[in-house]
Amino acid sequence: MALPLRYSFRNVLIRWRSTFATVLGIALVVFVFVLLQSLAAGIEKSSGNTGDSRNIMIVRKGSTAESASLISRENLREIQYFEEIARNERNEPVISADVLVLANLPRVNNNGEANVLLRGISARGAELRPQVKLIAGRWFTPGKREIVVSSRMAKRFANFGLGQSFKAGTASLTVVGWLDGGGSAFDSECWMDADECRSLFERDLYSSFLVRPVDEAAGAKLLERIEADRRFKLKAEKEEAYYQKQTMTAAPIKWLGGFLAIMMSVGAVFAAMNTMYASIGARTREIGTLRVLGFRRRSVVAALLIEGALLALIGGVVGCAIASLWNGYTTATMGFETFSEIVFEFTVTPRLMGEGLIFAVIVGLMGSFLPSVRASRLPVIDALKSV
Amino acid sequence: MSPSNIVTIRELSKEYRQGEIDVVALNNISLDIAQGEFLTLMGPSGSGKSTLLHIIAGIDRPTKGICRVQDIDVTKLNESGLADWRNQNVGFVFQTFNLIPVLTAFENVELPLLLTRLSAKRRREQVKTALELVGLADRSKHLPRQLSGGQEQRVAIARALVTDPKLIVADEPTGNLDSSSAQEALSILQLLSKQIGKTVIMVTHDPKAAAFGSRSIHLEKGELTN
Structure with missing residues (x-):
């Protein structure tokens, strides 16, 4: 049986000061990811809107x-x-x-x-x-x-x-x-x-x-x-x-968006890991108590992973919310097909936001995996003696 | 083993390594604890009383010997078997209360029941009964930080008895309490033993606390002295 979700949820909220920086870090990663992808989506949309099916x-x-x-x-x-x-x-x-x-x-x-x-x-x-x-x-x-x-x-x-x-x-x-x-x-x-x-x-x-x-x-x-x-x-x-084929301009932007997001997410994973290590370290005895009460290792790991994912999800929502402010904003770049200035709108689609949130959750899960496993492997008696 | 004994310990030893030195925590201990008994374990620091309590409760393992609780040798159970066994058979009371700070008194008491197959309604009833028994039904929605030390320990006792375990183990339960709160907590443990028939095993330094028990045994350097 798993620990109740409210346990993970309240642990995220109660330590909001220490988790704030991590949430911001993840928000920034998701913001960059969604914004750059929305640029590419805008270019693709502009090309996709152009053709007439009869011509x-x-x-x-x-x-x-x-x-x-x-x-x-x-x-x-x-x-x-x-x-x-x-x-x-x-x-x-x-x-x-x-x-x-x-x-x-x-x-x-x-x-x-x-x-x-x-x-x-x-x-x-x-x-x-x-x-x-x-x-x-x-x-x-x-x-x-x-x-x-x-x-x-x-x-x-x-x-x-x-x-x-x-x-x-x-x-x-x-x-x-x-x-x-x-x-x-x-x-x-x-x-x-x-x-x-x-x-x-x-x-x-x-x-x-x-x-x-x-x-x-x-x-x-x-x-x-x-x-x-x-x-x-x-x-x-x-x-x-x-x-539809004239979307070459979008490709490098998409690639850059993915590359930047992956590079930044490495930092975000470490930030999440640091937060989770600190958060878990501060409640080793609490984890020992849960084990004493009969909760198995996997229940403890699951609760802590959910906590990390929730933390990142909050960051993801913040990042998507900020990126969505750019939705519809008109900008321009040089088109690689014509080498001329092409005008298009940032297009933050629900699908892009969904991808941003999934990306955030993956960062959170990766960051909390090692701290969770380490906490669950600590012998019960040692965990209880922890100050 | 006498049929009325709930715990049977034979030739139990526990050694561990501290740096370069081998420490003998328990040395060849044999002990019987009867059903419904309120046994207090006393002795100086490092005498092995807490180690003995932890082995009986299935949270530590001996180096050798037998520790049978009812018909089960807890030293033979694997990690997950022990977790299930503890949940169904043992209630724990700690010196530092060990309540989960983000959960209310009600949710703390309900925690061990989440591992059972009881319905939500049945769980609520049992939590309510346990909190009433310790006199804290009106504090069920409070978080641990909103309770006094004595109240926290009473919530911990409610959590220990909510699954109706055969055994309640308490490790220095009054160590962090003022004398009146300590009195209340000990009275509840005594009531659980005398009137409800629970077997209570308590580690304490305090002879006044030990006086609440029905029997007291002393340990010194890992051996029983009486």
């Missing part, structure tokens, strides 16, 4: 990202007349040939410069991405050197206000609208006309095509057709699948 993305064979892809105008001329591609009410094929250009632009408050992704889109580009809404101003007019910027980027870059102009390369562009990407990767982009973009930045080639097939079957056929046609040397895949 197909076409890039050059061998390219892992559209920013590294080049497609000729001849390819566009041929592909846009494929019967698998849907047509709008004006009988125009629903296809957008996009050009991606990186521009090095100054941040607000003279806070250095960063690469910004400028996307030139064709006339159908916005139709294909219904999650992108214009929230202020108007869409650009082709030929007038106008651009629509993400409202989140507007807060981070100089001269991104409506009516303001900025220089990108040799061109001067006027901001005429703000877009909202609905938490997608488009929140990190600025949109302008594709052909104007090609001419301003001297690009002969497009970067990618985004197309809407007539239906599911036509989509499958289109994927097959582009893959099989050797003239094109193109790769087609569902837009959703393409963006």
Whole structure:
């Protein structure tokens, strides 16, 4: 029979002064773990939100990202007349040939410069991405050197206000609208006309095509057709699948989060161990008494392990609570797919908090294991004689 | 062994090593303790009286000899067997009370019952009866630090008798008490022996405390002297 849980619980509470530092240490480990993982989750969420299940993305064979892809105008001329591609009410094929250009632009408050992704889109580009809404101003007019910027980027870059102009390369562009990407990767982009973009930045080639097939079957056929046609040397895949793969930026953050958490947890394990040694050392006679009353070694070990786990769990809850304050906070980093600034939100999910708590409990159990076993192995008579 | 004897000890010795020296704590002791007896063990410090008490109670082991309590030779039981046996057969009263500081008087008394198969309701009844017997029913929700030394020792006596054990062992139970609290604690032990028929074995230095017992034996240098 185990010792009552209240025994472990009250022992944690009654010694709160001596356990406070350990609780804080574990809270810090869990905070760092959850926060860094929530960064990675934010980046993944942003990429995951982006694709439309109906669309197909076409890039050059061998390219892992559209920013590294080049497609000729001849390819566009041929592909846009494929019967698998849907047509709008004006009988125009629903296809957008996009050009991606990186521009090095100054941040607000003279806070250095960063690469910004400028996307030139064709006339159908916005139709294909219904999650992108214009929230202020108007869409650009082709030929007038106008651009629509993400409202989140507007807060981070100089001269991104409506009516303001900025220089990108040799061109001067006027901001005429703000877009909202609905938490997608488009929140990190600025949109302008594709052909104007090609001419301003001297690009002969497009970067990618985004197309809407007539239906599911036509989509499958289109994927097959582009893959099989050797003239094109193109790769087609569902837009959703393409963006789900674009989470490379999250990988090193996740790795760093895990690595830092493990390094810090080594310290936290020792802190928990120290606390438990002190706590157990102060009540050796109490443990002896429990053994005299008939409680077996394993009951004593279990009670002390539960105590250590509870201690760490409190730290875990504190760490998660602090990390959750960052939930929804917008930040940015350089994306490894495009080498441009990507904007995203810290996303502290219930799953991440659960992982943080499990992590804390493991730290607590590891820290209290040796002290518990040592206490239970002490001969009853020696434990009773302890002062 | 006489049928009325609850404890039979034959040629019991205990030696241990202290640094470089072999210390003889008990030397070839034979002793019978009758059912319902209130036996006091007296003697100077280091005479082996506490060691003898601990061996009878199953918390220490002899180097050789037999220590039979009822039909069981406690020296032959393994660690977990001894833990179960102690829980079912022995109640302990310590000089320093040894209550668990984070548990209330009620929870302290209930502790040994958690190892039995009694229902929660039955446990509550038994704890209530034990606390009433020691006159502390109204202090059941108090933590040990909220009780006086005498009250703490009475809670410890309630804990010792709550499982209805055959044997109650007390190691200097009045050592930390003032004289009136000591009187109360000894009176309860005496009552347990005389009226309820429990066998009580008590180690004490104090002849006044020993006077509460029905028989007193003396040890010196690990041997019985009377």
